[in-house]
Amino acid sequence: MYQEKIITPPSGYLTLVLFLALLGGSFYGFATENFVAAGIVMLINLFLVLPGLIINNPNEAKVLTLFGKYVGTVKTDGFFWVNPLTTKKKVSLKARNLNGHQIKVNDKLGNPIEIAAVVVWQIKETAMAMFAVEDYLQYVTIQSEAAVRHLANIFPYDNFEDEEATITLKDGAEKVSSLLEGELSERLSRAGIEVIEARISHLAYAQEIASAMLQRQQATAVIAARKLIVEGAVGMVEMALERLSAKNIVELDEERKAAMVSNLLVVLCGDRNVQPVVNTGTLYS
Structure with a gap:
């Protein structure tokens, strides 16, 4: 698995001053008809200095790769300059809500029910989120649905037919939510994602037996x-x-x-x- 490496690049303000100075020098070269030197300075300025400037907002990260190799992650907010040849991918570190769709599944006793869940999650390991899975947003959606289906299959809807059931989907809200949160944490840890909260948002018998x-x-x-x-x-x-x-x-x-x-x-x-x-x-x- 990819291990996140946090880096702190140099400040971008000094590089911005250098950029403005080189820009002024290139204009001066054009004005004095020294086109070759002015053109070289302009190319250096536009392709080596300017592309390295990045702005990192709060609760945001930049994942840097250089020629296919992971360089590091910038998590500190501010204005920085990095290697202009690196590829910069923005990753949000804010908490997100996943309002799952209502899915039809059989409970432990085989009764068809409709169930949906709300999951609050956020990225903790940016390297794993970017490189361990193809698309972490799709990964969260699919794994959340799979966890909800599995949870519905191991518990009955209620204890009308199974009086010995100590936990049911209808009455064991806290326990069911705790189990759902634990299973989601295990499933999503591969993508470096932390599950903050998971709860059942909709629960009902399917229409044909309601x-x-x-x-x-x-x-x-x-x-x-x-x-x-x-x-x-x-x-x-x-x-x-x-x-x-x-x-x-x-x-x-x-x-x-x-x-x-x-x-x-x-x-x-x-x-x-x-x-x-x-x-x-x-x-x-």
């Missing part, structure tokens, strides 16, 4: 609500029978108790209003 999964979730919610209602109704019936027996309000045989329990459960567990019927006779008529 309605079925919604019905399943609604059914699960209804069952949970019914279970709570039944537990509460049984407790109320039990309390009613105990209070009636403790205060000796009425004595009921087993058949009457069963009828009372049945009626109370119908009233308490029903999802519609019950119309009461008043018995004007005896309990046994």
Whole structure:
């Protein structure tokens, strides 16, 4: 792997003064009709002095190569002069956002889901970013998508079908993001790229099963609500029978108790209003 070599070139201000002086000398040569000397000075000025001047902005780097060989990287911001024969490639060191596209993939249980992620990254090793991969921007995009696909394949969307799952894509946001960040860091380290943050930005069932999964979730919610209602109704019936027996309000045989329990459960567990019927006779008529 290419090892980054940071260099600090000489200041460009002295070279700029030299450039202006040579430019004035060439003009003077033309004015005194010394065309050969003036032309040579002008060529030196334009092809050897001026091309070596570079401006490096904050959070920016210049990667220098000379005849196919890596020379070094300029990371210090300022005005410098470098070998005019070197090739200078600008690399931004600022943090960047990658808003991944929504992709369709199967989760651990084989359910098709739609998932996307947001990745914040920046270049740390300029030499690796320029020479280890063909195009580091495309490399980040493809590897991020591959990491998201792999993450979706090893975890279920939720634990409706896999109740033993401790981590799910839906409920384990922090853990899933941490795993995604770790896998991306490993994948992108080859290109000298540091992953600052990675999070799931979109997660949903695929369109073809979304309605079925919604019905399943609604059914699960209804069952949970019914279970709570039944537990509460049984407790109320039990309390009613105990209070009636403790205060000796009425004595009921087993058949009457069963009828009372049945009626109370119908009233308490029903999802519609019950119309009461008043018995004007005896309990046994």
